[in-house]
Amino acid sequence: MRVDILGTKVDQVTMQQALEKVEEYIKNREHRHIITLNAEIIYRAQHEPKLKEVINAADLVTPDGAGVVWASQKLGNPLPERVTGIDLMLEIVKEAAVKGWKIYLYGAAPGVAELAAENLKQKYKNLKIVGTQNGFIPSNEMPALLADIKAKDPDILFVALGAPRQEYWIREHLEELNVPVSIGVGGSFDVIAGKVKRAPKIFQNMKLEWLYRLIKEPRRFGRMLALPKFALKIMQETRKKQRSK
Incomplete structure (x- = not known):
């Protein structure tokens, strides 16, 4: 079942259910698009119809962040838990090493995907990483990248270009590549490679990872302004629903 949050559809799934979906997609060998959706991108989609279209066309959309879960609760159709991009990626990788x-x-x-791959292979000895490529290749090299992905025939393609560029x-390229599972994972490669430190557990448990990132990267302040605007929109929607009852 999908929950409507400001016109974007988010699946009511737990982490375990998302992993079961991934396994199903791989078994069926059909190209599927997974999006881990945060409040910032939902707010951006209010002013970017094409982005909303891409989100709603995805095969699985998980709630990436406490703000999305909070919004679902306020709107009366709660999501069970956060399923963030990096957590989902790490769980998929763990399963991939076994299966x-x-x-x-x-x-x-440049160099980050390779380092992330090495770190993952050190942790999971049987992990099969069949290819890596940085996100800064010139447009004239894109055909070679697409050809390499097709030739390597992965079961899972992790794309770390930042949202919403990675979703677009x-x-x-979804149909052309025909990869069973393609998922955008934002800055996850940087964290796995050790280039960026993830928020400490206390911030994660308090659902304040956004605050930790803002403290570490003040340049994100402009982007973070979307969060109070998102909250305001949700409160307006909540009041509309209450008045219509």
Whole structure:
């Protein structure tokens, strides 16, 4: 079942249910697009119809952040839990090492995907990472990248170009690549590579990872302004629903 949050549809799934979906997609060998959706991108989609279209066309949309879960509760159709991009990626990788799924990493700065791949392979000895490529290749090299992904035939393609660029890229190439699972994972490669430190557990447990990122990266302040605007929109929607009863 999907929950409507300001016109974007988010699946009512737990982490375990999302993993079961991933396994189903791989078994069926059909190209599927997974989006981990946060409040910032939902707010952006209010002013970007094409983005809303891409989100709602995805095969699985998980709530990436406490703000999305809070919004679902306020709107009276609660989501069970957060299923963030990096957590979902790490759980998929763990399963891939056991089940033999092949993985391809595309995105982040030069050298980061390779380092992330090495760190993952050190942790999971049987993990099959069949290819890596940074996210800064020139447009004239894109055909070679697409050919390489097709030739390597991964079961899972992780794309770390930042949202919503990664979502647009996956949607554009989804059918051509025919990868069973393609998922945008934002800055996850940087964290796995050790280039960026993830918020400490206390921030994660308090659902304040956004605050930690803002403290560490003050340049994100402009982007973070979307969060109070998102909250205001949700409160307005809540009041509308109450008046219509």
